[in-house]
Amino acid sequence: MSRVVLTALAAVAMLNLPRAVLAQEQPHAFVDARIIAVNGSDVAQGALVVHRGKIVGAGASVSIPANAVRIDARGKTIMPGLVDTHSHIGGGSGGDASAALQPEVRLLDSFDARHSGLRRAVAGGITTVNVMPGSGHLLSGQTLYLKLRGAKSLDGLLITTAEGRIAGGIKMANGTNPLRPQGGAFPSTRARSASMARDLFIKAQAYRDKMQKAGDDPAKRPTRDLGMEALSEVLEGTRTVHFHTHRHDDILTALRLAKEFGFTPVLQHVSEGWKVAAEIAASGAPASVIVIDAPGGKLEAVDLSMTTAPALQKAGALTGFHTDDYITDSRFFLRSAGLAVRAGMSREHALYALTMAGARMLKLDSRLGSLEPGKDADFLVLSGDPLSVYTHVEQTWVEGAKVFDRAVPGDRLVAVGGYGASRNETLHTHEEGR
Amino acid sequence: MIVRCRPGIGAACALVLIVTCSSVQAQVAVRADVVHTMAGPTITDGVVLIRNGRIERVGPAASVQVPRGYREIRARVVTPGLVDAHTVVGVSGYLNQPHDQDQVESSAPMQPELRAVDAYNPEDKLVEWVRELGVTTMQTGHGPGALISGQTMVVKPVYPLRSTAILVPEAMVAATLGEDAFGSEGKPPGTRSKAVAMLRAELLKAMDYASKLEGPEDKRPTRDLRQETLARVMRKQLPLMITAHRSVDILAALRLAKEFDIRVVLDGAAEAHLLVDEIKAAGVPVIVHPTMYRSTGSAENLTQEAASILRRAGIHIALQSGFEGYVPKTRVLLFEAAVAAARGLTFDEALATVTIDAARLLGVDKRVGSLEAGKDADIVLYDGDPFEYTSHVVGVFIDGEQVSTQVR
Numbered sequence A: 001m002s003r004v005v006l007t008a009l010a011a012v013a014m015l016n017l018p019r020a021v022l023a024q025e026q027p028h029a030f031v032d033a034r035i036i037a038v039n040g041s042d043v044a045q046g047a048l049v050v051h052r053g054k055i056v057g058a059g060a061s062v063s064i065p066a067n068a069v070r071i072d073a074r075g076k077t078i079m080p081g082l083v084d085t086h087s088h089i090g091g092g093s094g095g096d097a098s099a100a101l102q103p104e105v106r107l108l109d110s111f112d113a114r115h116s117g118l119r120r121a122v123a124g125g126i127t128t129v130n131v132m133p134g135s136g137h138l139l140s141g142q143t144l145y146l147k148l149r150g151a152k153s154l155d156g157l158l159i160t161t162a163e164g165r166i167a168g169g170i171k172m173a174n175g176t177n178p179l180r181p182q183g184g185a186f187p188s189t190r191a192r193s194a195s196m197a198r199d200l201f202i203k204a205q206a207y208r209d210k211m212q213k214a215g216d217d218p219a220k221r222p223t224r225d226l227g228m229e230a231l232s233e234v235l236e237g238t239r240t241v242h243f244h245t246h247r248h249d250d251i252l253t254a255l256r257l258a259k260e261f262g263f264t265p266v267l268q269h270v271s272e273g274w275k276v277a278a279e280i281a282a283s284g285a286p287a288s289v290i291v292i293d294a295p296g297g298k299l300e301a302v303d304l305s306m307t308t309a310p311a312l313q314k315a316g317a318l319t320g321f322h323t324d325d326y327i328t329d330s331r332f333f334l335r336s337a338g339l340a341v342r343a344g345m346s347r348e349h350a351l352y353a354l355t356m357a358g359a360r361m362l363k364l365d366s367r368l369g370s371l372e373p374g375k376d377a378d379f380l381v382l383s384g385d386p387l388s389v390y391t392h393v394e395q396t397w398v399e400g401a402k403v404f405d406r407a408v409p410g411d412r413l414v415a416v417g418g419y420g421a422s423r424n425e426t427l428h429t430h431e432e433g434r
Numbered sequence B: 001m002i003v004r005c006r007p008g009i010g011a012a013c014a015l016v017l018i019v020t021c022s023s024v025q026a027q028v029a030v031r032a033d034v035v036h037t038m039a040g041p042t043i044t045d046g047v048v049l050i051r052n053g054r055i056e057r058v059g060p061a062a063s064v065q066v067p068r069g070y071r072e073i074r075a076r077v078v079t080p081g082l083v084d085a086h087t088v089v090g091v092s093g094y095l096n097q098p099h100d101q102d103q104v105e106s107s108a109p110m111q112p113e114l115r116a117v118d119a120y121n122p123e124d125k126l127v128e129w130v131r132e133l134g135v136t137t138m139q140t141g142h143g144p145g146a147l148i149s150g151q152t153m154v155v156k157p158v159y160p161l162r163s164t165a166i167l168v169p170e171a172m173v174a175a176t177l178g179e180d181a182f183g184s185e186g187k188p189p190g191t192r193s194k195a196v197a198m199l200r201a202e203l204l205k206a207m208d209y210a211s212k213l214e215g216p217e218d219k220r221p222t223r224d225l226r227q228e229t230l231a232r233v234m235r236k237q238l239p240l241m242i243t244a245h246r247s248v249d250i251l252a253a254l255r256l257a258k259e260f261d262i263r264v265v266l267d268g269a270a271e272a273h274l275l276v277d278e279i280k281a282a283g284v285p286v287i288v289h290p291t292m293y294r295s296t297g298s299a300e301n302l303t304q305e306a307a308s309i310l311r312r313a314g315i316h317i318a319l320q321s322g323f324e325g326y327v328p329k330t331r332v333l334l335f336e337a338a339v340a341a342a343r344g345l346t347f348d349e350a351l352a353t354v355t356i357d358a359a360r361l362l363g364v365d366k367r368v369g370s371l372e373a374g375k376d377a378d379i380v381l382y383d384g385d386p387f388e389y390t391s392h393v394v395g396v397f398i399d400g401e402q403v404s405t406q407v408r
Helices: A003-015 A018-024 A116-123 A190-214 A226-236 A248-261 A277-283 A308-315 A330-342 A347-354 A356-361 A409-416 B011-021 B125-132 B192-213 B225-234 B247-260 B276-282 B306-312 B333-341 B347-353 B356-362
Strands: A028-035 A043-051 A054-059 A069-072 A077-080 A082-087 A126-131 A139-142 A144-147 A170-173 A241-245 A266-269 A287-290 A319-322 A379-382 A393-398 A401-405 B028-035 B043-051 B054-060 B071-080 B082-084 B135-141 B148-155 B166-168 B173-176 B240-244 B264-268 B286-288 B317-319 B379-382 B393-398 B401-404
Touching (some): A082 A116, A082 A266, A082 A319, A082 A330, A082 A356, A116 A126, A116 A393, A126 A393, A190 A226, A190 A248, A241 A248, A248 A266, A277 A308, A287 A308, A287 A330, A287 A356, A308 A319, A319 A347, A319 A356, A347 A356, B028 B379, B071 B082, B071 B393, B082 B333, B082 B356, B125 B135, B125 B393, B125 B401, B135 B356, B135 B393, B192 B225, B247 B264, B247 B276, B286 B306, B306 B317, B306 B347, B317 B347, B333 B347, B347 B356
Parallel strands (some): A028 A069, A028 A077, A266 A287, A287 A319, B082 B135, B173 B240, B240 B264, B286 B317
Antiparallel strands (some): A028 A043, A043 A054, A077 A379, A126 A144, A139 A170, A379 A393, A393 A401, B028 B043, B379 B393, B393 B401
């Protein structure tokens, strides 16, 4: 057996994905479905062919291999799995009360793969998610990009980057959440928040410079500093800052910090983004919008408007959505796009925002976000139009394996709720009843 | 003096006309492709005539002659104004700062004497928000979170608030059972059993007070606002609205209803779907939690199909926007009904939970909840299926006055 095969087998064992492998042995063809490829045009009747966890083809004129398992999807709509750029499923934590900036802390070390939130997420059609620590810090820690493969341990959910690193970003925040009136280790004003963040990045620049100067000589390297290592990745552009920010002036403050230190953040929430849409677009920073049913609830969300997503899109900013689960429920993520269209966004942009835009924000767009040959077979089977309230997610597939099926009682329980639906210990394994 | 908007009554009246036509006295004909009256079959190509703040006539365009001088408005779809069976809008303000949070007074666990009208702010931004999204009547006031937090009122979300917009100044007494009503920092109640014991003791006192009120004049008790309110509960003049999510708390609420022979309305009731027979037998109506309510804490076992399950069992239900402590500060009633329509209810049933059924539950169905001649002219206009995410509310009338022209 070649080394490559051994490595592949080891990887599979590590990922705990026996079912995924089975599903990929033979090509699967979903035929006669309406296909929304996102990076192509909608096809009223076409097919999706997947094999070994990847998409082979999608559209009206896809050739279906003779040995393919044919699945009649007449009347169904198939679209890419949804990408949620900001979620709190998994019960993970970030920094503690000892400091306002804690770049060394990893959500990775507190994530529960058996948390009920993961099953609600796949029930809502989410296949890729950025799980973050909270916004009560200026910098609360390192985030995790996950594929919701149905694995029961974290290792089976991780994504590896091109650099061989576990994929994830870093969470920053400004505005009121990180402020503490009593001060101490935390700021009590916005200007102090900004100066503390700048101080940290100046230190990170010095650390990075020392590392670069040392080159290959370990003796010349500075003592390892976990936080500085993470921030060096930010400065080098290999780790993305996800910046929680609501008020229009806070948004501009986040962009000012990013410009000073030469990184491009993903702006998260941007409740008042409609006021500074042109500035956001000009900065080149993508923005991920939370769609909320009413303004208010906190001082910096009093001018929250559903028009933010269409305003950003029209200004030319890369615009996506997130759940901020538990603030909004992952099971209703499709609704964000529906309400954005209600507020004036085009249908195509709204569907792009749910999928490709998020993939680009997580720098995973070469692997997922649309139904294109070679991409991961992450897709949804919907009962109808993705923007209709009457539509249900019927099936969710990740890398060619079915991770949610509304026809299975245990999955249906998670999708609509009921006794035990929110328990973290799962009630059944996915193989049951199939 | 009523100046009618009839053409040709002289130039001197022109200015008066403008004022009058935009006020309560306006006469309007709303013509729509689809009219959901909630008082009979849906009308295709229908007309609703509004005169002096009331609905004058409803019927197919072919058979309803629009009188001269009526302002004509067109819409794709028309429904009755929406009735929110339970909210805290106007009392729990949108800023969510201590100074605008009046839904729970935490100085004592039971304060039934607190009136909603003394805290209600008709100018709060969320009052406008829900109005623009079709709510024309709502039960609002003291919220969940205390054993007895106070009273509620039934009001139309108009600004400025006029006395006629208050349909029921003292509608229900709001109580909460379970962990959500536990006192902070060791204050009672600290357990479920203690909470029920406290409520029972208070109701016994009220019983005594109520009987003394009916006794000879010289033996009547000194006025006591708290006991006066609960005496009205004992006399079945005011329902006790009990927010209870867990089965154990719902059963406790039903026991209270039986023991004291009082009117109980179950609120929230996340686990009501597990107790259908008991609730049905008790004849207690349920104001079901919002369909998209968070399934956490005491509501962890809720189902989005609750409205459907309870309605199929023959239980009188209505939907609500409920109470939210953070973001969003209120839910949108129309959106909650929409999801209920996709979770087991038919379109008409879902619409009924936020119109006629809610009006009946609140005892205001003689005035609101359906499009029928003689009822208040509370009407919502849409540009498509009212429940679809991508449709809009395009106009709202309360008492015949167009209170919103926003496209929401």
